[in-house]
Amino acid sequence: MSVSACNALTARWAASAPAPVFAAAGVYPLLALLASVADGPARAELLRVAPTPLALPVRGALGIWTRDRVPLTLEWASRSDPRLTGDPSVDGPLLDAWAATHTGGLVPAMPVTVGPDTGLVLASALAVVTDWPQPFSGGVMRPLSGPWAGRRLASLHRRTTELDALRVVAGPLTLLTVAGSGDIDVVLCTGDGTPGSVLSAAVGAPAVAGPERSAGHVTGPGVVAAEVDADDDVPELVVKVPRFTASATHDLLATPDVFGLAAAATVGTFPGISPVDLRVGAARQQAVAAFSAEGFRAAAVTATALVPVAFRPPRARKLRLTVTFDRPFGYLAVHRPTGLVLVAGWITDPEPARAR
Incomplete structure (x- = not known):
């Protein structure tokens, strides 16, 4: 079911905004993860898009970074990577290095920026080499x-x-x-x-x-x-x-209905992550692809930044x-x-x- 659901997301994304390169298979794992910890309208919307988890059959990775100021459930605390400091000069290079490492350098930077209001970052990476x-x-x-x-x-x-x-x-x-x-x-x-x-x-x-x-x-x-x-x-x-060769950066919140993120970006909430109300403040993907005489290379890094609802920063013959x-x-x-x-x-x- 997850393959057909992910392919359906690819088709909807293509129909709404075709681009030189995009990877719904990089977005889907994050949507399924958010669906598993969301509540209310956000959970219903996310489950319609990503009803079941998806195991990528290619090189992939999932990263989770949190701030000390956001209390976490025990399960989520055990899954998170090194903590964010709130200082972009420290957190930015940390996240960029993760993106480069898990795409073999094809995507050298994380598509979202982090700042003092960022409470949590979820990211997925995939690389396709043939x-x-x-x-x-x-x-x-x-x-x-x-x-x-x-x-x-x-x-x-x-x-x-x-x-x-x-x-x-x-x-x-x-x-x-x-x-x-x-x-x-x-x-x-x-x-x-x-x-x-x-x-x-x-x-x-x-x-x-x-x-x-x-x-x-x-x-x-x-x-x-x-x-x-x-x-x-x-x-x-x-x-x-x-x-x-192709590259593109996508703002997933520009068409939130395609990804089931409309409610997640406004009211939240995600009790499976934290007792504090969170919403998706940013969701972006950076993708690259190259078709050459020898083969095909592609990679994508998708990231979502969650912020406490109280902050409500602007949406980007x-x-x-x-x-x-x-x-x-x-x-x-x-x-x-x-x-x-x-x-x-x-x-x-x-x-x-x-x-x-």
Whole structure:
């Protein structure tokens, strides 16, 4: 149930505010943890989004830091990390070092800032690293039409006989699965709808039963089928995609209903943490991703800062199928055995090609 609930959160987030990179799988563990210690409307909202805990199938960590001024329940006191001092010059480097350590340096700083009013910080980190068994080759892409027309982009391409990696589902929606190491696949997706509709549809596509065209006679967004002269008659798939790196910072409280945080950010409370009324004063995520010739790297750190309610600080001729992602497109990093979407994003500004 937790996988489907987390994927549903990914789809809602994608539909509401698609970004170059975001990781609902980094937010979900914190929401489930807060749900387990919340009360009243906050608990009800959080449980609707994160009803059960989620064990990440990739490198991940959970951090808890508290202030001496906030009394804790016995159970929560046993879980907390070193105490916060209330001095940003001391607490900031402590939290930043944790973020860097648990993401292999991909996210060097905690996405929330701490100050004298901060009573407690919860943070999660995840890192997704996969290598392509069949690397891509580098090149240059020059789109002739669309938003990238006229640009000279750094391109990755490869040929394969594994036509089943390409699917077109109702929408129409084109999906290309790039298999990686360590049970991680990256699914590239493109379609004719809005970025949010395409990306959210891609999240649900693996579980959707319905019209789907086999690779032998695929027609869909970005796909061209042609008969070409060749030395054999084995069908092949040619993949062309721009190399990209992406980073984004997300304020989860900007759309609190998506994450079940509306009540948690206003009235609290969290009796499982402390007898003092607390509310979520900040909730942010910093995420990065890179798709290269050798593999895919991504990481995200999500943090929530809880403050005592009294403070109320401001809220912040052979068949050749060629699939070309030469316009804005989405991607999903998926844990193959469970189908859990770990990282997703919508690319609108890929890397330019190097000058000659």
